[in-house]
Amino acid sequence: MTPLRARMIEDMVSAGLAQSTQTLYIRAVYGLAACYRRSPEEPSEAEVRNYLLGLRERGVALGTFRPYHGGIKFLYSHTLDRHPSTSACPRFSRMPRPAPSSAM
Numbered sequence: 001m002t003p004l005r006a007r008m009i010e011d012m013v014s015a016g017l018a019q020s021t022q023t024l025y026i027r028a029v030y031g032l033a034a035c036y037r038r039s040p041e042e043p044s045e046a047e048v049r050n051y052l053l054g055l056r057e058r059g060v061a062l063g064t065f066r067p068y069h070g071g072i073k074f075l076y077s078h079t080l081d082r083h084p085s086t087s088a089c090p091r092f093s094r095m096p097r098p099a100p101s102s103a104m
Contacts, residue, residue: 004041005029008079015078021067028071040072041080048072 005026012022033040035051043051052072055065076082 002039004039004079008075011079012074015074021070024067025071025074028068029075031068032072040075048076 008026008029009022012025017025029040032043032048032051035054036043036047052065052069055068060068
């Protein structure tokens with residue numbers, strides 16, 4: 001286990017997060033690290049934003065996106081004590097619906 005992961009787990013335990021939430025947050029940070037093939041503390045705000053936008057563009061369900069957003073936000077704001085700008089971690093309420101087709 002990397003020191004960053006151990007520190008994040010300690011922070012999540014001290015914050016009182018449930019084990020299932022901790023698992024989802026770790027998976028989210030792992031996905032970010034795997035995407036850029038480097039430590040999750042290295043990507044810039046723009047890269048984090050592009051990663052999250054890419055998830056939505058690929059059609060990831062809102063129920064999957066929210067824990068990824070929360071996990072990455074937790075990593076940067078609590079564990080790394082780097083407070084990303086609001087635009088670095090975009091929020092989405094739901095996927096836009098396709099325009100109704102007029103097949104008359």
